[in-house]
Amino acid sequence: MKSYDAVIVGGGASGIVAAIFGKRKGASVLLCEKMPKLGKKLLVTGAGRCNLLNEKLDASFYNPEARKLVQAVLEKCGRDAILGFFRDLGLRVYTDETGRIFPVTQQAASVLKVLELEMARLEVPVKLNCEVRDIRAVAGAFEIRTANEERFISPKVIVCAGGKSYPALGADGSAYGLVRKFGHAVTEPVPCAVPLLAKDSWCHFLQGQKIRAKVAARVDGKPACDAAGELLFTQYGLSGTAILDVSREVSIAVNRDGKKNVCVAADLIPFMGDAELQKEFERRLEKKFSGEDLLEGLLPHKFSLVFREKLLKEDVPALVKALKHKEFKVNGTRGWNEAEFTAGGVPSEEVDPPTLESKRQKGLYLAGEILDVQGPRGGYNLAWAWASGAVTGASI
Ligand SMILES: Cc1cc2nc3c(=O)[nH]c(=O)nc-3n(C[C@H](O)[C@H](O)[C@H](O)COP(=O)(O)OP(=O)(O)OC[C@H]3O[C@@H](n4cnc5c(N)ncnc54)[C@H](O)[C@@H]3O)c2cc1C
Incomplete structure (x- = not known):
């Protein structure tokens, strides 16, 4: 069974950034993505333009019960750190009159591409078509089992499997089951930014x-x-x-x-x-x-x-x-096929600020939309995905 310092479940916005930050720290990480490509949802964000951040990024914009956690995470990785991260990858951005930040190319594909180039430069191993079906705690580590009967062993797992919106793009809520078995609650997910x-x-x-x-x-x-x-x-x-x-x-x-x-x-x-x-x-x-x-x-x-x-x-x-x-x-x-994001998921008080390590299971981390953290439309949800991915990746 192949072993890694950390296995990351989900290759969307938060999982990709977690993999980059983990690898930059020198950890051996494996990124498992159930779809045939990384970042499928990222490509449709901002109607294909990707509103990746907001100039006014601040914890006060998020759901009240999550603000303490968001504040702790943004102190480690706030607007300037996120902008610096993307600038370093070569992505140039502009801010519109309302404070929303987009790539100058006006193409979400540019955001995904610079992330993929960094992953390639760092030689992060990625397994596509690789759905994680089970995570088991075994003798101070985790055994990760996939739908293709593969198994990996790792002392740390970061679950970045998203919420329930746009299930055709990968995240469909099935990953809540992966963390429920460690005692995590899941606040009933409901569709947001929906007609x-x-x-x-x-x-x-x-x-x-x-x-x-x-x-x-x-x-x-x-x-x-x-x-x-x-x-x-x-x-x-x-x-x-x-x-x-x-x-x-x-x-x-x-x-x-x-x-x-x-x-x-x-x-x-x-x-x-x-x-x-x-x-x-x-x-x-x-x-x-x-x-x-x-x-x-x-x-x-x-x-x-x-x-x-x-x-x-x-x-x-x-x-x-x-x-x-x-x-x-x-x-x-309207339903999940028309909802931009999820309200609900794992309650924010069930992870430690700011590392996002589970309070229920040592070595298990959660980042992105799987947590019950939402901001308004305007770049706040991707901001949370980048920031939470970065702090978990840097914590392993
Ligand atoms: C149409 C649309 C437009 C949007 N526009 C914007 C915008 O402009 N600005 C903004 O801030 N936010 C936007 N959002 C919201 C934003 O895209 C999400 O909040 C963000 O992508 C969440 O990142 P994530 O990494 O948590 O989850 P996701 O990006 O959903 O990634 C989760 C990944 O995990 C994978 N996965 C799930 N389960 C497993 C498993 N068991 N094993 C392996 N892999 C698994 C999925 O396939 C998926 O690739 C938009 C959303 C939609 C649907």
């Missing part, structure tokens, strides 16, 4: 329409979170960046906590206050705009169809209310 289901005739009438809006999610009548950005009406409900940005709290409420009273309130004309909009409609009516034309220039024409009745009645206060305080009852989310 929402809403049974509302507006969605049907307006499907395909995309506007800029403000949205606020409410659970049991209490504000949960809000966002501004694109709102896209679809056949099944709501999508667009604003919806993806509030979907984590909605998904936890609907999918994990079984809440029934969940809604998203939308302000479809966020660039005007209620009183200002009311005045604008009154001005238009004075100028003899026909009811049907009242919305022209404020919203795409198709919206007149939805508001036809109110427009024809020229009921201005009701129209303002409907446009600025429309509530959509949410009755679910």
Whole structure:
């Protein structure tokens, strides 16, 4: 049976970086990836452009229960360290006006390529099509068994097997079983950055329409979170960046906590206050705009169809209310095939900050999305994958 100083399970963002940092320290590492290629998910990130980091990276952006752990990890490997790591690999990046960081090539493939070149330079052994099926503690080490009946022995294992989103790209949640047997809990994973289901005739009438809006999610009548950005009406409900940005709290409420009273309130004309909009409609009516034309220039024409009745009645206060305080009852989310990341997984308090060594099993480390750590869209989830991969790799 071949032995290594550490075996890394999963060749996505966190696993690749863990392998690089481990090998740079002089450890013999083996990287096992179940797919035929490394980093398949990385290639689709940022719509193929890879939003690899955020200028404002800080622990305060992550889920509250994970912030202590994230803080400890970012102290070891924060924004500047991540930028320095990629610069050293030859990757040049730029920051957009919102703070999101992308490769100058605008291609996720460039990010994967520089990582692969570094792995080749360091001669990191990689086993592809190699799904780890079992990890057993045996006499101060681990025996790692794969689906192809291979076995490896190693005193340390880093599990970087990801969460459940986009299962076709490799991570499908099956790896939670690898760590459960060491006594780890797994908080129920739910899809995040995912479109929402809403049974509302507006969605049907307006499907395909995309506007800029403000949205606020409410659970049991209490504000949960809000966002501004694109709102896209679809056949099944709501999508667009604003919806993806509030979907984590909605998904936890609907999918994990079984809440029934969940809604998203939308302000479809966020660039005007209620009183200002009311005045604008009154001005238009004075100028003899026909009811049907009242919305022209404020919203795409198709919206007149939805508001036809109110427009024809020229009921201005009701129209303002409907446009600025429309509530959509949410009755679910789309599934894992449309979710960018996972909320849930191994609770962050079950690993030691900042090494990410398991508190349940010495020599076992966890990094990346398998842990219950999430940031908002905008580069925070890859930032966590890089940083957590780096600190685990450097700890072995
Ligand atoms: C469409 C999409 C767009 C995204 N865009 C962005 C973005 O622009 N910016 C951002 O910050 N985040 C983005 N994310 C989220 C980000 O990609 C993930 O958070 C990040 O890739 C997690 O890294 P990871 O290493 O933990 O897991 P993954 O990247 O999922 O890697 C896990 C790897 O482990 C392998 N594996 C699983 N089980 C086993 C096993 N038993 N044996 C061997 N191998 C195994 C999998 O095949 C996979 O390659 C996006 C996600 C998606 C789906």
